[in-house]
Amino acid sequence: MTDVTTPETGSLEARPTRASRPPASAGSRSTAPGSQPRRRRSAESRRRLVALTMLAPALAGLVIFFAYPLVASIFYSFTRYNQLQEPEFVGLLNYRFLFTQDPQIWPAVVNTLWFVVILVPVRIVCGLLVAGLLSRAKTATGFWRTLFYLPALVPPVASVVAFVFLFNPGTGPVNQILRVFGVDGPLWFNDPAWSKPSLVIMGVWVMGDIMIIFLASLLDVPRDLYEAASLDGANGVQQVRHITLPTIAPVIGFAAVTGVIAALQYFTEAAVASGVASGKATIGGGTAAQLGYPGTSLLTYTELLYQHGFANFQFGYASAMAVVLFVVTAVVLVLTMRRISVFRPEES
Numbered sequence: 001m002t003d004v005t006t007p008e009t010g011s012l013e014a015r016p017t018r019a020s021r022p023p024a025s026a027g028s029r030s031t032a033p034g035s036q037p038r039r040r041r042s043a044e045s046r047r048r049l050v051a052l053t054m055l056a057p058a059l060a061g062l063v064i065f066f067a068y069p070l071v072a073s074i075f076y077s078f079t080r081y082n083q084l085q086e087p088e089f090v091g092l093l094n095y096r097f098l099f100t101q102d103p104q105i106w107p108a109v110v111n112t113l114w115f116v117v118i119l120v121p122v123r124i125v126c127g128l129l130v131a132g133l134l135s136r137a138k139t140a141t142g143f144w145r146t147l148f149y150l151p152a153l154v155p156p157v158a159s160v161v162a163f164v165f166l167f168n169p170g171t172g173p174v175n176q177i178l179r180v181f182g183v184d185g186p187l188w189f190n191d192p193a194w195s196k197p198s199l200v201i202m203g204v205w206v207m208g209d210i211m212i213i214f215l216a217s218l219l220d221v222p223r224d225l226y227e228a229a230s231l232d233g234a235n236g237v238q239q240v241r242h243i244t245l246p247t248i249a250p251v252i253g254f255a256a257v258t259g260v261i262a263a264l265q266y267f268t269e270a271a272v273a274s275g276v277a278s279g280k281a282t283i284g285g286g287t288a289a290q291l292g293y294p295g296t297s298l299l300t301y302t303e304l305l306y307q308h309g310f311a312n313f314q315f316g317y318a319s320a321m322a323v324v325l326f327v328v329t330a331v332v333l334v335l336t337m338r339r340i341s342v343f344r345p346e347e348s
Helices: 035-074 093-100 107-134 141-152 158-164 173-180 196-203 208-221 222-230 236-247 249-264 268-277 285-290 301-311 315-339
Strands: 001-003 012-015
Touching: 001 315, 093 315, 107 141, 107 196, 107 249, 107 301, 141 208, 158 268, 196 236, 196 268, 196 315, 208 249, 222 236, 236 249, 249 315, 268 301, 301 315
Parallel strands: none
Antiparallel strands: 001 012
16 A cells, blocks of 8 residues: 545545555456467367268268279279289270270260260250240140150160160051051161161150250249340240340250260160160170170260170270270360350359
8 A cells, every 4th residue: 555645635545556456357357369369260170070070971972982983993994804803904005905906996986976966966955945835835734744754754774665666667656657658667776877866766755854954944034034025026036046045045054064974974775775676685794796786886985885894894994994984074074164155254
């Protein structure tokens, strides 16, 4: 305590010194330096842990079903491996045989590219036309939409078997109906010139998957745009060109990209059609003599890959084919997305 003379009274007044003042309460103390950054880092770490926990199933599936098979395929592509003996390193021998010596590889590549160039655009155009008609339907809309979508629910194997019997050149109902009109139907799946177009017809029949996506996008186009265009004197074709197509362009781009990827991996329909049309409805080692029947018209790249890997047990060579398919698919995907404007960032 110290004695201080006050100006008002002139008397001595006792005041506490700094050392004798009572301590400040814990709540009034200032935060210690560095505690806020530590608390912030701790909260951020907890958020990251929660995010990783939520993503763990997807990340585990990505590693198990994509990353590991990809790395394993790259490794086995440099080996001679039949799953019965230890892999034997052969360097680039599998790739050299793939590009220079395999007599079946180029027919398979040409057929696969045919499906990419023909099947994908035909499905997109037909799906868009049917979706446009359904979007303008006034009565029984639910019935017609269900009718066009139902074929997409049929399993691919069942639909191919049904189509092969429908297009049977001797007893199929399609050729019998054509004979009524005096037309001799082709051999369809038994003719190398008609086998791939027959699969395209079947692909159009099961186009309900992309048709329903196009229908949803068409119904989402604002009606005000069509009304304004009509007031400006635009006809139907001009409205489709300047309103409909630009508005649903992202959906068309999505359908094109996914269609190209599916066509590069086209397998089930071609393999089953070859087996059923040749009279041997099995897939695997028993179809070696009928691979790509008729002739090699339905021989696709993935069908040849399957044949080498699971019928001939040439897993090293099949892995090399799989690696090449992965690289080609990635390159085509990048080029396709760069060519389609909807996948490019908008210019400021």
